[in-house]
Amino acid sequence: MGSTYGKILNISIFGESHGPAVGVTIDNFPCGIEVDMDFIMQEMSRRAPSDAPSSTSRREKDIPQIVSGVKNGVTTGAPITILIENTNAKSGDYSPFATTPRPGHADFTANVRYSGHHDPNGGGHFSGRLTAPIVFAGALCKLALKRDNIKIGAHLLQVGDMFDDQFTQSILNESLLDELRTKNAPIINPLAETAIDKLVRDTAAKGDSIGGVVECAVLNAPAGLGSPIFDAVESRLSSFLFSIPAVRGVEFGAGFGVAFMSGSENNDEFYMDEGKIRTKTNNHGGALGGITTGMPILFRTAFKPTPSIFKTQNTVDLVQRCDATVTINGRHDPCIAFRAVPVCEAAAAIVLLDLYLEAYGYEKFR
Amino acid sequence: MGSTYGKILNISIFGESHGPAVGVTIDNFPCGIEVDMDFIMQEMSRRAPSDAPSSTSRREKDIPQIVSGVKNGVTTGAPITILIENTNAKSGDYSPFATTPRPGHADFTANVRYSGHHDPNGGGHFSGRLTAPIVFAGALCKLALKRDNIKIGAHLLQVGDMFDDQFTQSILNESLLDELRTKNAPIINPLAETAIDKLVRDTAAKGDSIGGVVECAVLNAPAGLGSPIFDAVESRLSSFLFSIPAVRGVEFGAGFGVAFMSGSENNDEFYMDEGKIRTKTNNHGGALGGITTGMPILFRTAFKPTPSIFKTQNTVDLVQRCDATVTINGRHDPCIAFRAVPVCEAAAAIVLLDLYLEAYGYEKFR
Amino acid sequence: MGSTYGKILNISIFGESHGPAVGVTIDNFPCGIEVDMDFIMQEMSRRAPSDAPSSTSRREKDIPQIVSGVKNGVTTGAPITILIENTNAKSGDYSPFATTPRPGHADFTANVRYSGHHDPNGGGHFSGRLTAPIVFAGALCKLALKRDNIKIGAHLLQVGDMFDDQFTQSILNESLLDELRTKNAPIINPLAETAIDKLVRDTAAKGDSIGGVVECAVLNAPAGLGSPIFDAVESRLSSFLFSIPAVRGVEFGAGFGVAFMSGSENNDEFYMDEGKIRTKTNNHGGALGGITTGMPILFRTAFKPTPSIFKTQNTVDLVQRCDATVTINGRHDPCIAFRAVPVCEAAAAIVLLDLYLEAYGYEKFR
C-alpha cells in the first residue's frame, strides 16, 4: 500500500509535484462532520510556502477542490476526494537529476525502483508537496476529533543548535496549542524564535540548509486507544511519521533520553487528580503497553536539512556508470522543519481518528 | 491487527507470560527453506535470560515446538506455528497489580482496555516474554534472507552514560556482525563492555534499572526495496520496532543528529565503487525516499529502563479510586536493552523478508 | 494473507491434516465473553465425522486445547489460540499423490505452488480438517453475537437432485434454527431427510460421492452493517465462504434465480411492521448496497462432491511428465455438504462479528 494508509480510516495520496494536481482520498471518514473550510484553509496555509526566510519561493495557492464525499458542507460518509492544483510548477530544471541523482534526494532510489519511468520533475511523487493533501486530511480529522474535545498542536523544538522550550507538563495546555497555531513561527520562546530566525537566514545566505525537530502533543485523548504489540499507538504513529519526507527519527515521551535514565527516574507514578487517574511526569509520552493512558500523547520528529543546497556535489552518472557532479539551482526551504509542524499534527490527527474509530465504531458518529 | 504484523509475510503472536505457552504463526513464509535448528536455538538463547548481571533470574529453556509448516526439516509453504512452553511461571506475585498498577508497566492501560478481564500475571500478553516467538520468526527470516547474502546484526550502543563504538562505515562489515553474535555481551569495544558491566551491576545492587540503545545494521540488502510514502522501509521497520515492549525511540542513519546538521554535512555523496553505486557516508541509513539504496540499513532503538524496581512507588487503587503505593518483589533484568539486541535483529529480518517478497514474489523461492 | 482473515477480528488458521495438530489464533476478539465449552463442543461435534452414512470413518475427538486468551473461562482480550490434536492420522496412504495428483484435489496445484515442498498427507494444509478450527472460531463469535440476540443457523438444502424445504419467510425463525442444531441431519423436511439419506447410502455403496447446497440464515442482525463497494457484507461473506474447501458457488437471497426475474418480481417492497421497517419478501437476502437491511441475511453455498472416489482415474505423472492413473483407497465422506453446515454458520458468525466490531467498536464490549 505504497500511498495508502490506515486500518479503518483509509488515506490514499496521489499526484506528482509538477503534474496537474496532487490530492487525497479519505475513505471511511465519519458522516455528518461539518467541513469548516476556514479552519481547513488556515491549516493549509500553515504548511504552504510563505515569505518567511525559512520558506521556498515557490508559492501555491493550495486551494483544495472537493470532488466527492461532501454535500452542503457536511461529510456524506462516501470517500472524500480533493484535488490541489499545481499552479506554479516549472519542470525544466530537473531533467539532469534523472541521470545524475542529487545526494540526499530520492532521485537514485526512484530510478532503481521504477527503472527510470518515474517523473523526476520537482521530485515527482516523492516531493514534499505531497504533504499538502496530508494536511488537508489531518484538518478534517481534527474537525471530527474536536467533537470529543481532542486537540492537537506542535511547535518547532530545535533548529541546528537552537532550542525552543519543551512541552513540559507545566506549560502544555490547550491555550498554548491555540496560541502556537496563530503565531508567525510555531515557537514558544521569543528568544528562541529570534535565534532560530537568525540561524535560518544565515544558513540560507550561505546557500546551505539546516535540520530540525518538531514536538507534537495530543490533548484529551481518552485512555484505552490502541492495542498491544503491532497495533501500539506508537507503532501506528511512527509508521505515518516516517512516511513524511526527510524524517530520520521519532521518539515518544522521554524518547532517546530514556537510555540515560534509571527506572526510578523514568517511571511515571500515578495519582488521583479530582477523580481522574493521571501521572505526575509524562516520560511515557501518553502510552503504556501501546495503549493510551489519557495523559498527553507527546512525540518528537527529527527532520533532516533540505538536501537541495547551492554547492556542486559529487554524484554518479547512472547512464555512463562513472563519477560525476551535480549542481542545484532555484530556491528551496533552508529548513523544512518549519513547514513540517502542521504535517506532524496532521499525522497525529489521522492516526488518532483511525484508532478512535476502532475503539468506538462508526455508530458513534450517527 | 493487535498481534498480527505484515503485508505479505504475516506474523501472528500469541500467548501470555504465565499461560501454558507463547507462540507465533508465520504465514506466507517461503517454501523450501531449511530450518536450521542449531542456528535458531542460538538466536533463542541470545534472547533468553542468562546468568549475566543484566538478566532476570527467571530461566526458561525456550525450546520451540513445531506444530505445522515444516516437513523433514524444510518449510512447506503452509503457515508455520510454533509453541514455546512457559515452564518457569510463578503467578502468585502479580495479583495486586490488577488493582494497584505498577508505574511504567501496562497494568493500568490493560485494565482500561480490557475492563479488567486481562491476565495480569507476569504482564500477560504485554510481557517481554512475547519477544521469544518474535526471535524465532526472525531467525527463520534470517535463514531465508541468507540465500541472497543479506545479513543482520546488532550491538548495545549505549547503557546509561556509557557508549560502545558506533557502526561507522570503517568498521561495519560481515565479520564484525558474526563476531558480535558469539560474544558474551554484544558490545564492540572491550572497555565499553567493562564499563557497562559495572554500571549494570551497580544499578542492580541498588535495586534499580537502567535504559539503553541498540544499534542494528542490515548488510547487502539490494537497492529498490520499499515504496514511497506509507510503505517506506523506515515506516515498516519503525512500526515493528515500536511494538517491542519498552521502546521509546527509533532513528535511522544520523537520526536525531540531523537536527544539528547542515545539508552540506548531512548529504551523502554518491560514487562508483568497483561498478557499484555507493555513498561515502551513511547519514541516510540505507534508505532515501523510503526505498533502500543498497547501503547498510542502519537504525537505533531506545529502550527504557525496566519499570520493575525495588522501591515502593506511588500509584492509585483502581477499585477504591484513591492514591496508593505498590511494591515489586522478585528479580528482573536491570537492563532489558541487553536481551533486546536479538529482538531488534529479528524485527529487521521479518520486515526485510516482507519487503523482499513484495519485490520479488514467492516465485523467487521456487 | 493466505491463512489469515479479517479486518478487525483476525482469524489465522494453521496446521496440516496429518501433522501434530490443527489450530487457530483469533486476534482482537472482544474481552469478557464467557467461553461456554458445552456450546463449543456441540458445534465441534456437528462438524466432526460421525457414524452417519454421509461421514468418513476417520474419527477425531476434536477437543480444542486453549493455549491463550482465556482466563477463568472468560476471554481476556488477548489473542485466543487453540490446538486440536490430530489423533487419528495415518500418513502412509498419500505418498503417490505427490507425483500422480488426484483429480479434483489440490495435489497438483500444491505441487506447483510449493515446488513439491508441501505436505501431501491427508491433503496437508488443504485438508477439510482445517475447518475444525474455523468451527471453533465461529462458535466463539456466536457467543459474542448472542449478546445482541444475533442468531445463525443453516440446513442442507440440496443433495444431488433431492431438495429440502427452503428458508422462506413463513418458516424461518429462531426456533427452526434451534431445532436444526439438535437434529441428527440438518434437514427440515423429514421426507427430504429420508430421500437424501438413501441417495447418500446408494452413492457410497457405489464408491462414488455427491454434491450439495447449504442454506444459511442470520437473524436479528441490525440494519447498517457493512459498507458500499468493496466492504459489502456479501463481499466479506463470499470471500470467507470460497475459502472453505469444495465451495463452487455462493448466492444471496434469490441468488442466480434473479436472472429469470423481472424487476417487479424481484424488488422487495418495504412496510412498517410494529414500528420496524421490513420487507415482505426477502429476494435481496438481507443486504442492499452492501449494507444490512435488518432482514435475515440469507445465502446458499454449493459444495462439490468429495473428489475422493473409489475408481481408478486418469491423471499425469509429474516426474515422468506422462499420462498415468491413480487409485484412492480408504473411506471418505460421500457428501461433504453434510459436515459443511456448521462451517457455513461459522463463516457467517466470524464475518458478522468483524462487521459488528467495525460498526460499534471494541468499547461496546466493555
Place this chain on the structure above:
Amino acid sequence: MGSTYGKILNISIFGESHGPAVGVTIDNFPCGIEVDMDFIMQEMSRRAPSDAPSSTSRREKDIPQIVSGVKNGVTTGAPITILIENTNAKSGDYSPFATTPRPGHADFTANVRYSGHHDPNGGGHFSGRLTAPIVFAGALCKLALKRDNIKIGAHLLQVGDMFDDQFTQSILNESLLDELRTKNAPIINPLAETAIDKLVRDTAAKGDSIGGVVECAVLNAPAGLGSPIFDAVESRLSSFLFSIPAVRGVEFGAGFGVAFMSGSENNDEFYMDEGKIRTKTNNHGGALGGITTGMPILFRTAFKPTPSIFKTQNTVDLVQRCDATVTINGRHDPCIAFRAVPVCEAAAAIVLLDLYLEAYGYEKFR
C-alpha cells in the same frame, strides 16, 4: 476499506453519481506499462450507455482525465488517479427517495448507515456509475497482463429465460474473446442475440426490467497463482464481484451445478497435452485448493433486474414512520447485465494482476 480494494495492487474508488466526477486511484501499479488510450476508450465505451434497447438514455462521454501516475503515455509507478466528469447529471428527480426509499435500491440502507447525510442523487456513491472507474482500472490491468499473454473476456450467458451458448472447452479460445469484444451485443449465438434483444425490448416497453448472468473467462493465467484458504483465487474474485452493484450470485466452473453431480462426473482428469498438464473438462473452473491450475478461470455472475421500474411501489416513509408509495420516473437500463459484461472482465483483470504481483513481485516489471 469501504471503497479500497486489493493486497498489493490497491484500487480506491470515489465519487457520486451526480457530483462533479467519479474516479479511481490505482496504487502499486507496475511502472513501464504503455497506456494505450485507444484500447482503454474501447473498454470504457463497452460499459457506457448506448442507443441499444438495453441501455439507459443517460449518455456520458466517459473520458478519463489522468491526474497522476502517467508520463509520456507510460506508467511511472506512482499512484495513477483519473477523473471521469459527470456531464449529464440531473439531480432534481431523487429527493423523494431520501425519505421514501425505492425497493431494491440502497436508499434505505444508505439512510441508516449514514444517518441521512449521504447524497441520494442518482444513487450517490452507490450508483452503477462507479463501475466506470472500475472499467478504467481493469483496462489498465489488462494491458499489464497482456505482457504475459493473459487474456480476459466475457459474454452475456442469460437474460430472463433466454440463454447464450456456454464457454465450453470446445469453443473457448482467444479469438472468440476477441470477437466478443467487438460485437454490438456480447452474445455468441446469433439466435440468442435476437431472442434476448426481443425480450429486453418487450420488458422495457412494459416499464419493467430483467435480470441476467455474465460468464467470464481468463485464458493463459499461469498455474500457481493464489493461496489456500483465505487467499484463494475464488475468494479474491468473489469479493470483488459482489462489490459490483446488483450482483446476487457468483460461481466457478460447474458452480451450483456441482450439487447435482457425482464425484465421478465432476472430477476433471489430468492429461499431458504437448508437454503441458491440462484437464479434459473444466468443472473446477481453473482453480483447485484456491490456486490456479493453468486451465481457463471460468466464472459466472448473476445480476438482478434493475430495481428502477415504472410502477408505483409500496415503501415506507422514513420520517413519518408509516407506509407509503414511491414512483420512479426517467429512463433506466432494462437489463444492467449488458453493461456489466466489461465490469466483470475488469474485476478479473484487477484481481489477477494483484495475484500476479504477489507471485512475481514488482521486479518482474522492471
